[in-house]
Amino acid sequence: MTDIAFLGDPAIKAQALVRLRSHIAAGTFVIFPAWEDGKANVIGALVEADDKQAFADQYGYPLALATTLEGIVNAFGFSPNAEAFVESLLERTPVGADLSRVVPQVLVYLLDRPDIVALTARHPEVEQCRRAIVALHQRLIAGDEPDRKEWKSARMASVAASDTITDDTLLHMASLIVEAAAWPATARSVLHDTLGACGRLESQKMMDLIGWTEADESRVFKIRDQAEADGRMAELEGLDRVLALLDHDDPELARGFRERLERFSKLGETYRTVGWKVVELVEQAPMPVSSGATTA
Amino acid sequence: MRNVTEQDFDEIVMKNDKPVLVDFWAPWCGPCKALAPTLDELAEEYAEEMEVVKVDIEANPALATRFGVRGIPLLMVVKDGAEQARTVGTISRSRLDAFVEANVGTAG
Numbered sequence: 419m420t421d422i423a424f425l426g427d428p429a430i431k432a433q434a435l436v437r438l439r440s441h442i443a444a445g446t447f448v449i450f451p452a453w454e455d456g457k458a459n460v461i462g463a464l465v466e467a468d469d470k471q472a473f474a475d476q477y478g479y480p481l482a483l484a485t486t487l488e489g490i491v492n493a494f495g496f497s498p499n500a501e502a503f504v505e506s507l508l509e510r511t512p513v514g515a516d517l518s519r520v521v522p523q524v525l526v527y528l529l530d531r532p533d534i535v536a537l538t539a540r541h542p543e544v545e546q547c548r549r550a551i552v553a554l555h556q557r558l559i560a561g562d563e564p565d566r567k568e569w570k571s572a573r574m575a576s577v578a579a580s581d582t583i584t585d586d587t588l589l590h591m592a593s594l595i596v597e598a599a600a601w602p603a604t605a606r607s608v609l610h611d612t613l614g615a616c617g618r619l620e621s622q623k624m625m626d627l628i629g630w631t632e633a634d635e636s637r638v639f640k641i642r643d644q645a646e647a648d649g650r651m652a653e654l655e656g657l658d659r660v661l662a663l664l665d666h667d668d669p670e671l672a673r674g675f676r677e678r679l680e681r682f683s684k685l686g687e688t689y690r691t692v693g694w695k696v697v698e699l700v701e702q703a704p705m706p707v708s709s710g711a712t713t714a
Numbered sequence: 715m716r717n718v719t720e721q722d723f724d725e726i727v728m729k730n731d732k733p734v735l736v737d738f739w740a741p742w743c744g745p746c747k748a749l750a751p752t753l754d755e756l757a758e759e760y761a762e763e764m765e766v767v768k769v770d771i772e773a774n775p776a777l778a779t780r781f782g783v784r785g786i787p788l789l790m791v792v793k794d795g796a797e798q799a800r801t802v803g804t805i806s807r808s809r810l811d812a813f814v815e816a817n818v819g820t821a822g
Contacts, residue, residue: 470751485751570811577812597808607752611806 421518422478422706423511431513434477438463438508442501449492449500460491460504470606479511482521482609483696489613490693493686503690507697515703521603522555523699524692528612529555529599534619537592543579544593547572551600558603566602573600588626591619616688624685630678638675641667715757718767720774726767728795733764733818738781738788740772745804746787752807756814764791764818791817 424430441447441463446456453462461484465472474481494500511517528534529552538545550572554564576597583590598611625631638660645651645663654662657679664672718726718736727734737753739746757766771778771786781790781797789805791798791814799817801810 573808573811574815577808594806598806600808605807606755607807611808615806 420478421480421516423515423517423700423703424513425476425478426514428513430477431508431511434464434508435505437466438501438504442497442505447497447501447504449496452488460487460500463504478517480517480521480603481606482603483517485606486609486613489610489617490689490696493689493693495686503693503697507693507700510697510701512701512703512705514705515700516706517700517703518603519559520696520699520703521609522558524609524695525599525603525612526552526555526559527695528616528692529596534592534595534616537589538596540586540589541579541583541593543575543582544589544596547576547579547593547600548596551576551596555599555603564602569600569602573597576600587622588619591615591622595619613689613692616692617685620685620688621682624681625678628674628677628681630674634671634674634678637668637671638664641671715754716765716767718769720776723769723774723777726765727792730765730792733791733793733798735760735764735766735814735818736790736792737766737768738771738778738783738786738790739768740770740786742772743786749787749804752810755807756810760814760818764814789813793817 424434438447441458444456446458447463448457448459450459451457451462452459452468453466454468458466461470461473462468465476470484470487471481473479473487474484479487491500491504494503529548535545535548538548554568554572557564576593580590580593580597583593595612595615598615599608601608603609641663642660645659651659651662651666661672661676664675715737716726727736735753735756737746737749739750753766753768760766769777771783777783781788785802787804788800788802789810790800799813801813805813
């Protein structure tokens with residue numbers, strides 16, 4: 419694992435683009451599965467296997483980014499948006515660029531987001547942990563390597579701070595973002611977990627906005643499960659059946675559930691924004707002086 | 715990371731000198747698959763303090779019954795031949811680290 423884009427070889431970049439474009443042209447570029455029956459997602463299309471480690475090894479993208487990439491691409495929905503995003507990522511990644519600072523840069527970007535800072539500022543310990551973890555990532559960006567004890571200390575303090583929050587859901591979710599980011603960029607799950615926690619905050623804000631609660635969600639599942647048991651409206655399937663059951667049993671709940679579906683189908687803004695941030699950062703990544711790579 | 719079975723579970727897990735983190739999983743379980751690389755990292759990081767093993771509950775249903783596994787992924791810490799703690803469901807790397815730290819000890 420080098421974190422040097424396309425291992426400094428323009429032919430590897432060309433191969434990546436050929437593989438991606440051949441799947442797009444054949445209509446076999448999909449969100450899921452990663453690699454099956456000729457269909458491929460972003461990982462499968464480029465390495466012809468469901469193997470994120472191979473993706474990182476063969477193309478020089480940081481493993482933590484490779485581990486998160488499916489989630490980012492999925493947020494763009496079905497083609498052509500997802501296809502265009504992946505094509506942009508590959509095209510705009512300079513051959514030979516040093517990508518080792520991209521993940522800590524994205525983590526700092528997430529931890530410094532104004533909406534997250536506004537939440538962590540409500541709790542002095544959480545805010546202190548956020549600042550400490552940002553500082554560790556900034557040291558990484560500057561070329562320093564904080565040792566594992568420093569990371570562990572920051573992480574345990576952050577988990578302990580999160581556990582003290584019992585009465586503020588949004589603040590608690592922001593504290594989970596902070597603790598998820600308390601790993602060096604070499605940890606494969608750090609970006610995946612941090613972005614996932616950001617996504618859950620986005621979902622919670624949406625639920626709060628439309629007044630949809632966990633109890634409403636449970637009520638929908640209960641009605642569906644009961645129908646599964648007694649066979650009501652078995653002539654319908656999937657979501658159509660759930661909506662018909664709700665219309666019959668609880669029209670107000672049905673209205674709320676339709677709004678929830680509509681709003682949630684548009685979620686993913688955090689992932690999409692981070693996706694474009696990644697493209698911007700890889701495009702600006704420095705070229706190692708000794709690489710001798712040719713840009714393509 | 716070793717795969718253990720109904721045949722060798724007691725030998726490898728219950729009689730182990732070190733604490734053991736047991737990952738109950740199944741081939742059809744997406745969250746289990748997502749957790750696997752994190753467990754690989756964890757096994758490497760805590761190699762001196764504990765062993766991490768996997769139990770496929772499809773292939774070893776008696777172990778699922780024996781330990782009352784009702785949801786997966788289920789992670790269980792066994793220490794000195796007895797269950798010390800368990801956690802069920804998807805878990806972040808940081809929470810997993812805190813779980814191990816609380817039930818196994820420090821990796822520095």
